[in-house]
Amino acid sequence: MENKKTAKRRITPKKFVLLVYDISATVIAALLSLFIYYEGVIPVKTIENFKNSWFFYPIIGAIIFYLLGFFDQMWAFASAAQYIMVATGALVHTVTMVLVLQLLNLRFAYAAYFLYWFILTMILLFIRITYRWYSHFQYKKRQKSTNTESHSIRVLIVGGGRAGSQIISELHNRQVIRIPVAIVDDNPLTHTYKNQGVPVLGDRDDIPKLVKELNIDEIIIAIPSADRQTIQEIIQIACKTTANIKMLPYISGALEDNVSVQLSDIREVDIEDLLGRDPVELELDGIDAYLKNKAVLVTGGGGSIGSEIARQIAKFKPSVLILFDIYENNVYELQQELKAKYGPSLNLKVFIGSVRDKQRLEEVFAKWKPSVVFHAAAHKHVPLMEDSPEDAVKNNLFGTYNVGRTAGKYGSRRMVLISTDKAVNPTNVMGATKRLAEMVMLSLNNLYPNTIFSAVRFGNVLGSSGSVIPLFKKQIREEHRVTVTHPEIERYFMTIPEASRLVLQAGSYAKEGEIFVLDMGEPVKILDLAIDLISLSGYEPYVDIPIDFIGLRPGEKMYEELYLDQESLTHTAHEKIFTVSQNEDCSSLKQEINHLLDIIKIQNPKLNAKVQQLMNDTIDLISNEQSSRY
Incomplete structure (x- = not known):
């Protein structure tokens, strides 16, 4: 299939007619300029010179007009810029002819050349302006013939x-x-x-x-x-x-x-146009240094964040890009997308597996030995995790430990955990497990000093699966009503591409156990978001589409925070990335577990005990490995 540039340059019948007109205009303009200059009495020598040189006019004209794009313009609605281009093209043709004729010793009066440029410009513009006027007339005629x-x-x-x-x-x-x-x-x-x-x-x-x-x-x-x-x-x-x-x-x-x-x-x-920010400027050299020609693995590679991280990584030409996900549908679609875009230039591998499965992780890491790991696999839905805390702990806490331990064992140079603002002062199971995952990452820095473990913490991303925006769109489209938990509830938002690019940038800054915090801008009221979405959909809020307030869901906070009160932010080289430097050991991790278990407040005592045991098991694993190494 021909590309757009080739198609644009192809000579169509209309373009051919215009080409014939333009090159004929060069000869006609030359004759008219001589006739006017000599007032109808052209010297014999001048006529002889013209007979020996006339064919240069159309040949050189065709080349110059083609190169300048005379035949690629949409003359039906040309603007002043296109008309100036025509005058410029005629001038270039005139100057070229002066040089060629001088070299051939076929000279004409210089004033005749000026006349030639003026006449040629007028002839070239005449057909184009006439065509534009005709097209406009036809439009008005069609408009009048419209029924009503x-x-x-x-x-x-x-x-x-x-x-x-x-x-x-x-x-x-x-x-x-x-x-x-x-x-x-x-x-x-x-x-x-x-x-x-x-x-x-x-x-x-x-x-x-x-x-x-x-x-x-x-x-x-x-x-x-x-x-x-x-x-x-x-x-x-x-x-x-x-x-x-x-x-x-x-x-x-x-x-x-x-x-x-x-x-x-x-x-x-779209709502992203209302909430999004100016495009993120990246320090490409720093990212290129740790991704280019490296084996890079992304867990949760089919998810909203994981897939966009993979798309961004592909631009930096890794030696191999490995996508690891338990759900095959999304990661398959991403695989097809990346194959279509990059073809054989991208060495892409896709593996189906769970971060809970240590043996599966061992197989992938042992074979491919990724140098860089982005850990995006996690359970993220707050209300659902309140009802399934055991699964949240296994996936978010144990899964993080499994990936981190395997990365350290097989010599990965960097591992970056995708965290969340819900990990700050958590009031729900999901946030608590992500906070513990952050602390596990920092503890692994002591266990595997040759691997740089870090975490990147940010808020909600626009349009991600399970987020409020797709829900609102579905409600507007299908139910003609929107539900909001509370009129004052606020959240931080960022576009998926912006978050993913900043994650890659933060990864280049990681040195020893940092938690990076992204600048999320100002928090947005969810009610305002709902009103804007209704308006963008062509409806009037509260009139065409009612808004119902249903109350906060289990574990939900009114306001999110990006860092703890006791944490201090430090600027990095990028204006939108900050660090919260910490150095967690197992004793502080155990204290944090006891504190977070009080926050979770699971109603079922048996389940509470099981979750506590799962958390403690993770810490015991880290403690035992540290004891065996030192």
């Missing part, structure tokens, strides 16, 4: 710059359904002006009023180079309306002038 305007989608464009102009051009020339009705732009100098017949009627604050007055059905945010905060502010204003909201994806300001946007680029606004 009630079937059309009335569009408000946010942003009257280059991107907005291109969207309006496409709507004029390619759409009958969508009608650009008005533009809003924060530049007051543009107000009262028209862009291709579409008036600029105000700034972003006027969006709600204009939507109501003009019966707007759809808002398109066409400012692809705007920073995240600006986009979020516009979305929040647009959410106050009943219009559907769409937007162009982010394009760097440095690239915007060189990138053409199309209607196909427009996408739905």
Whole structure:
């Protein structure tokens, strides 16, 4: 299958007609320039020179026009930039012809060359402007033939710059359904002006009023180079309306002038656009140093975080990327995705197994001896773990110990545990087991000094399986009601790609038993999140979609914390990554277990005793191994 670049360069029948027109224009312009310069009486010597050189005009013209992209433009909705390109191309052709003719000693008057450039530019522009006018006329004709305007989608464009102009051009020339009705732009100098017949009627604050007055059905945010905060502010204003909201994806300001946007680029606004932050800048050299040409293993590789970590790792060209997961469906889909993207250049291995199964871990580690291990496998659902504490301990605590011990035994250089803000002052089984997993990791630093064990602690990730956002979307789509536990409950949020990139960066900073804490920004009220999602879905909160408050679930906290009161944060080289340096031994780990068991408050005494025994067994294993080594 040909790629997009090849397809774009291919000469189609339309392009061929334009090519013939353009190269013919070079000869016609040359004749006209001589005729005008000599006022109709051309010297014999000049005619002879032209007869000996005329064929250079179309040949050189075809080459220059092709290289400059004359035949790759969408002239039906060309802008000033394309017309300037035509004038520039004509100038390049003129200068080239002057040089060629001078070398061949076939000279013409220099004033004739200027006339040639001017006439050639006019001829080249004539066909293009005429075609653009004709296309616009045809659009208006089709628009009038539409049965009724009630079937059309009335569009408000946010942003009257280059991107907005291109969207309006496409709507004029390619759409009958969508009608650009008005533009809003924060530049007051543009107000009262028209862009291709579409008036600029105000700034972003006027969006709600204009939507109501003009019966707007759809808002398109066409400012692809705007920073995240600006986009979020516009979305929040647009959410106050009943219009559907769409937007162009982010394009760097440095690239915007060189990138053409199309209607196909427009996408739905998602909650990540409201809560996400500016793209994370990474210190690539540090990450590259510990991942490139290394064997890297990811447990829980099919999960939300594990799979994104794997995607990011693949970019750094590991010698082998090993995905280890107990659930085959998700990890299989990731395997197919990575194979399709990287092909044989990525040495990818997938193994099905549980982190509880020490023998299975031994098999994988013994064969592949991973240099770096990211441990993302865990039970994460708070209410479910309240009802299954024994399983939470086995998976989150024993599983972490099994992976850590095996990594140390087979000489892994680094192991990074994916932790959670629920491990801070935990009030539930899941948080308690993750806090213990952190402490086990730190204790293993003493047991295996050749392996750097660390943990990365962060809050909720947007869109992860089991998180509140997919639940809200499902409720809006299927139940037409949303349930929130408490009107004041707050959580920290981060996008999955941002969290995964920062995990990789934190791994490069690990030296000796750090707990890394990611900057999660400001906490978000879950109620505000629900309201925004309802608005983005085209409904009015409390009117179209009711919001019910159902009370806090077992083990759930009103507010999450990222570090303990007694912990002090230390800055790293990255502004969004901090460290909490600790050095845990088995005695402090035992004290922490007794404290956390009081927090868990399991109602069943027999089950409570069993969980306590499981926790103590983990500590005994570490103690025994330390005793045998020293």
